[in-house]
Amino acid sequence: MxxxxxxxxxxxxxxxxxxxxxxxxxxxxxxxxxxxxxxxxxxxxxxxxxxxxxxxxxxxxxxxxxxxxxxxxxxxxxxxxxxxxxxxxxxxxxxxxxxxxxxxxxxxxxxxxxxxxxxxxxxxxxxxxxxxxxxxxxxxxxxxxxxxxxxxxxxxxxxxxxxxxxxxxxxxxxxxxxxxxxxxxxxxxxxxxxxxxxxxxxxxxxxxxGFGDLSHWEDLAEKARARGVRIVAIKVGRSDQAQAATISHTASLAGGDTGAQAVLDRLGIARLDSLPAFLETLKLLHVTGGLVSNRIASISCSGGEASLAADTAHGRNVVFPSLNDRQRRDLAAALGPMVALANPLDYHTYIWRDQEVMTQAWSGIVDPQIALTLVILDIPRGDRCDPSEWDIALDAAVAVHEQTGGQVAVVATLPELLPEAVADRLMASGVVPLNGLEDAMQAVEAAALDVPALQAPLLVAAGTEREGVVLSEAEAKMRLAKHGVVIPKSARGSDPNSLAETVGFPLVLKGEGIAHKTEAGAIALGLETVNAVSIAAQNMPCDNFLAEEMIEGVAAELLVGVTRDPAHGFVLTLAAGGVMTELLEDSQSLLIPAKREDIKRSLARLKWAKLIAGFRGKPAANNEAILDAVMAVQDYVVANVDRTLEVEINPLLCTPDRAVAADALIKEVPADGAV
CATH class of the missing domain: 3.40.50.720 (NAD(P)-binding Rossmann-like Domain)
Structure with missing residues (x-):
């Protein structure tokens, strides 16, 4: 209520x-x-x-x-x-x-x-x-x-x-x-x-x-979006997901607070790692209401500070775009031929104390392609130095904002070198005072975050956690196939030779009832003859087998998995598949239901995406077929929300024509039980 x-x-x-x-x-x-x-x-x-x-x-x-x-x-x-x-x-x-x-x-x-x-x-x-x-x-x-x-x-x-x-x-x-x-x-x-x-x-x-009722957060995010008010967060604590991980790679990849991060991503709530960055971001949002992009400019009177600004932004979703022709002309007119024009800009010290020229020069870098212009100024401590001549620079920063209408921030590289009285003065003039370069870059990244439109309500993991049962690989594949997942031609039984005749060559032979088949020696690939199938079967620690067609022309292998997170709903994980899953730890996570376009963007963020797109002249995988497979897995979970605990396809074999589930796992509550 x-x-x-x-x-x-x-x-x-x-x-x-x-x-x-x-x-x-x-x-x-x-x-x-x-x-x-x-x-x-x-x-x-x-x-x-x-x-x-x-x-x-x-x-x-x-x-x-x-x-x-x-x-x-x-x-x-x-x-x-x-x-x-x-x-x-x-x-x-x-x-x-x-x-x-x-x-x-x-x-x-x-x-x-x-x-x-x-x-x-x-x-x-x-x-x-x-x-x-x-x-x-x-x-x-x-x-x-x-x-x-x-x-x-x-x-x-x-x-x-x-x-x-x-x-x-x-x-x-x-x-x-x-x-x-x-x-x-x-x-x-x-x-x-x-x-x-x-x-x-x-x-x-x-x-x-802790989030509690996720529907309250969805309502909050939609209301904030409608009002044009941004929300940022510090999220502490860890979910039980890591401890609940049992049999799948997905559960391991989606451990810790992956679900919490997926909630925040879905709601468009930027997450900060520290209280100082949290406060600086709120300050930036208070003045600007949020940045229209992540494209910024930096101005300083030191080459060292210019390099420091660039390095501090490195690895963050913050961009210093190259200067356009208009910016170069205006900067050259103000600074003359002795200054190397670039972004970040080192404007040298010879215009220091000349407020008119400083205003002209700094205004030259403000541009519609720039969401925020950072003026780096460290104010000397007043108990030991005379900071009065910095007033000229502060007045120039205010004048730049007033004359250009662009968003301007004064940033101290060290938090303590922007006194509160100075910050109050800047804030009153519509210029953002930012204490500390590192926190300033976090604030820029957070303030530039896109706020997504309302999505369908989250799929809630109802009830309390309990143990489930793991379906056989064949049963898991048949269940997923009914929702649109493409699976290989296959046959099951205790006679591997008969299975080979049914499936044809080349084939893959797997031992049934074994979770991690590679480690147990319960899988053999590319078998071309009945004799090879017989020998492979003799070396497997099982009596029943699954034979499948060998999928050839694979461009990339993916993991597509879903885990039930009691605190955050159902977490959809996309990752490098096969033997590379644990080695690369390259994954993206979303909450179900996820839009097809959001899944596509998440796939593109994987390092593995280069293989999907075709690496070094090799054929690209069929991206639409991959998306079809992911959506089919999601459809299965939605249709079986009350029983599903885990679903995993690993690997999903991605070829230029199709995406085929080579292995699948489903863990669910028994039919006579309830989550």
Whole structure:
């Protein structure tokens, strides 16, 4: 159920329930930040404007902070819900997050949810939130936030990380800081979606420990896309997928947090690796709203800095395009013949202190083909040096933005060499201050990420994990063939000679009932005679065999697999196939259902794609046949969602004419069981 969180997050009246320093701090902080609404205190002792009971309040508050023990919290929530409160923050811990230490925690959480009814609650076990737009703080501790007119919203599942992020000195205006606790009722994605209704929010950052209901995240991503507000994330933790991996190469390739990354990719949420990069990206998004491309320019007065900018971008999805004729003419007119014109640009130091020429030169590199122009400036520390002459360069950067209308950022190679006062000054002028070159490049890459259009809802892995059974290779192939997978001509039985007569030559002989046939010596390729088939069968550790036609003219071998990830849905993995799977670890992962064009793009990102396209004059594989095979595997999973645990084709033999499943595996819940 989607709840209206607007009253809670943008309150005009606040009730603080409880005693002690925690609750006193909330009232004090609201007053300091200039909250214009009503604030009431509730405590059994009453006195001095304090109400002894919630029912004594003048009217139902828009928001309540409940700073009492977990048992009393449940009682307070019930009363608040009954009188029509807009929502509450539950500060107390000891609910489901403590169930491993206290068996009553889960039961108490159920009671809390029942008491809340339709009233939104944040937590339990959370610090609440800071609304720096309206000066409303349901927040019981220190913080570094200040009143802003607009800014970014940050949501975390860690109260301590939230506190630390408010202390940043990077000139990032934080409009909302929200802690989500254990999200007993209202999910992180639902809170973020509610914040999108506030037009003063310029971007959203989420610190995610676990996704929970994926449909909430799909709704959030679509709403953000419609509103033109970008979302970035830090995703921590690992799924159980790696531990659940058992028999297939796919399960190994899709281990760790591959599913989590696939979720973020699908939703168009850029993922950052560190808190500094997270903050710098939010800052860039706050000013620009997102970059139209990954094409940038860099300006510095040092060849070393120009090289450093290029090297820092290397390996990232960031491009320094060559200068066009117009840029070269304008730069040459400003800088003269002694400067080598390139991007990144070293403009030399002889124009330093001349703001007019600096503005002219830097404006020359701004161009429609450039999404962001980086001006590299490290401000000397003011306690030991005189940074005043850098004001000319800062004014030139602002003038470039104002005169050209292009997006401009001032970047310090070292984070500490862009003081907060300078960053504030740039931010107020529409120039992005970026602290640290490495984090700046991560921010550019993230801000330039394409946000995909809405896709069909994710295929959800319902139920709990349990053991499954592995079908025989022949049965797996027959199942997949019914959905369109091309399989070789084959025959099964205990008499290899009879099988050879049925299939014809050349053929492949496989021992049945063996998962990893190559390692067990249970596969023989390219057999041309009955005698060769007999000898091969005698050397295999089995009594039953599968004979198949030998697929010739193979351009490339691929792995196509699907694993059931309880946290993230069904993960479709594409990788180099055959014996190269483990050696290359070359893979791409998507979530089901995936569009054909997205699968095509993922295939193109494989290193193995060079073989598919035809390497060194060899014939190319039939790309459409490969896509047909992948879509057929996906169709099988969709049709058997309640039972499927793993599916793998390895290798898919790709020829100029067709794509054939040479080996297949299906692991599923037995017909008499349920996932």
């Amino acid at each position: 989607t709840r209206d969180l607007s009253r809670l997050l943008q309150p005009k009246s606040i009730a603080v329930i409880g005693g002690g320093a925690w609750c006193a701090a909330i009232i004090d902080q609201c007053n300091k930040m200039g909250f214009a609404g009503e604030i009431w205190r509730v405590h059994p002792k009453g006195g001095d404007g304090v109400f002894p009971h919630i029912e004594d309040l003048p009217h139902a508050p828009d928001a309540a902070f409940i700073g009492i023990n977990r048992f009393a919290t449940i009682e307070a929530v019930a009363v608040l819900s009954k009188i029509g409160t807009g929502g509450a923050v539950c500060f107390a811990s000891g609910f489901s997050e403590a169930a491993s230490e206290d068996a009553s925690g889960a039961e108490l959480q159920a009671e809390l949810l029942q008491a809340a009814g339709d009233m939104p609650i944040l937590g339990p076990n959370c610090y609440g939130f800071i609304n720096a737009l309206d000066g409303a703080l349901l927040w019981p501790d220190q913080h570094g936030a200040e009143r802003v007119a607009k800014g970014v919203a940050i949501l975390t599942q860690s109260s301590n990380i939230s506190i630390n992020l408010t202390m940043q000195s990077r000139a990032l205006p934080i409009a909302y800081m929200v802690t989500c606790g254990n999200m007993a009722q209202t999910s992180q994605a639902q809170i973020a979606a509610a914040l999108l209704d506030d037009p003063r929010v310029t971007a959203i950052g989420v610190h995610i420990e």
